[in-house]
Amino acid sequence: MGESSKTSGENGEKITEELLKLIGWSNLIKGLSVPCNNKTHARENTHGNDFVFIYNNPLHDNRTDVIYVSSKNAKNGYPKGEKGVKTEFKKHLSELDEIVSCSKISPEISHKLKTFQGRSQKKHIGLLVWLHGDRGSLDRDIKPYLNNIQLDLSSNYPLYLIDMSRASFIKEAISHFRGIKQGKEYHFYYPKLGNVIASADERYGELLPIELIASDLIPIRFMLGEKPSLCLYAKQSFSEDTLKKLCSLAFDFADGWVEDIFIGLESYHPADDLQEKDSVLMAYQERKANIKVFCYKESILDLLEY
Structure with a gap:
């Protein structure tokens, strides 16, 4: 024993x-x-x-x-x-x-x-x-x-x-991102969080601070071509309301510097949820950003996103 x-x-x-x-x-x-x-x-x-x-x-x-x-x-x-x-x-x-x-x-x-x-x-x-x-x-x-x-x-x-549950989310999100980026450089992004004091440091880096570990979000900054992009992993299931909140949050995080935004959810069906997703994204057509939604839990349905 x-x-x-x-x-x-x-x-x-x-x-x-x-x-x-x-x-x-x-x-x-x-x-x-x-x-x-x-x-x-x-x-x-x-x-x-x-x-x-x-x-x-x-x-x-x-x-x-x-x-x-x-x-x-x-x-x-x-x-x-x-x-x-x-x-x-x-x-x-x-x-x-x-x-x-x-x-x-x-x-x-x-x-x-x-x-x-x-x-x-x-x-x-x-x-x-x-x-x-x-x-x-x-x-x-x-x-x-x-x-x-x-x-x-x-x-x-x-x-x-x-x-x-949170440990699995952290592993799945980071492993998923590393898999799709195949060794390319990335950094965790540090958003302005509520009443947290603004820092003079870079807004991105190699470690995740304790405040973000305690949240259900992992924001990652990476380069897509010559431009910085944002990937936001969320420990949430897909719904129109959830996607609206995450899109707004991503724009707040991005602070105008990003054109390509990727939002990863623990459940999103690229066929069944397509209309709801498109309905939400229509509200952001005037924003200069390309938003892509995906599920970070791997399955054969991922091929619909290729």
């Missing part, structure tokens, strides 16, 4: 590491232990960080993010019922909360930050990557169970979740 648990944990860390590499999180700090300085924590002496990632957040002018990644892997899938999911989630997030609270004031992290030479503002953030190995429910989305959950945490820093 112990050996099986160890193997499951190692598998989870391996998948987590490869997933983070897909979004440009390289140079990960692995297996960093820090002293526990709070007697109320359920630890004896130390907290173990599966991964720590430090980067200058491109969405903020003066912020360096320190992300503490906790990898969990349930060999037989998530708990079956809502209550079980909530209980296990609270346990994992409470553990992550303790890790961040001790890590952020540890000599080990202080040393890493000095070596990194980041920006003046430091943001400490927890990321729970909660995976499982049950093939029958690989894409199960547990977030609806967690909408109204009360965590009773007193942390002053945000905690994020990547579950199997």
Whole structure:
């Protein structure tokens, strides 16, 4: 039982590491232990960080993010019922909360930050990557169970979740784009998001910041011939209303610099949904942009788009 648990944990860390590499999180700090300085924590002496990632957040002018990644892997899938999911989630997030609270004031992290030479503002953030190995429910989305959950945490820093559903979306979207671009250069695009402070950095780069990981969108900037183009992957199914919102969002993101916009959805039928798609796109005829809609989940129907 112990050996099986160890193997499951190692598998989870391996998948987590490869997933983070897909979004440009390289140079990960692995297996960093820090002293526990709070007697109320359920630890004896130390907290173990599966991964720590430090980067200058491109969405903020003066912020360096320190992300503490906790990898969990349930060999037989998530708990079956809502209550079980909530209980296990609270346990994992409470553990992550303790890790961040001790890590952020540890000599080990202080040393890493000095070596990194980041920006003046430091943001400490927890990321729970909660995976499982049950093939029958690989894409199960547990977030609806967690909408109204009360965590009773007193942390002053945000905690994020990547579950199997979001992890699958990230892998599918990036793998799909890499497949169709066949090795050509691309960058993640950094839109202006709500009240997020505008950054003087380039609006695109090689890593996906934490705010975009937590969203259901992955915006990618790439060159089509001599012109920059935008590909917007969305973890949503096709509907006229969804497409209208995504088109408006793409134009806001593009900010006038793009003529070719590609919108990828997890479900879009190029025959059955054609009329609805064309009806939506007619509203944007006066905009100088070519909009193409596609499904990033591969099937034989993809040949209709060639």
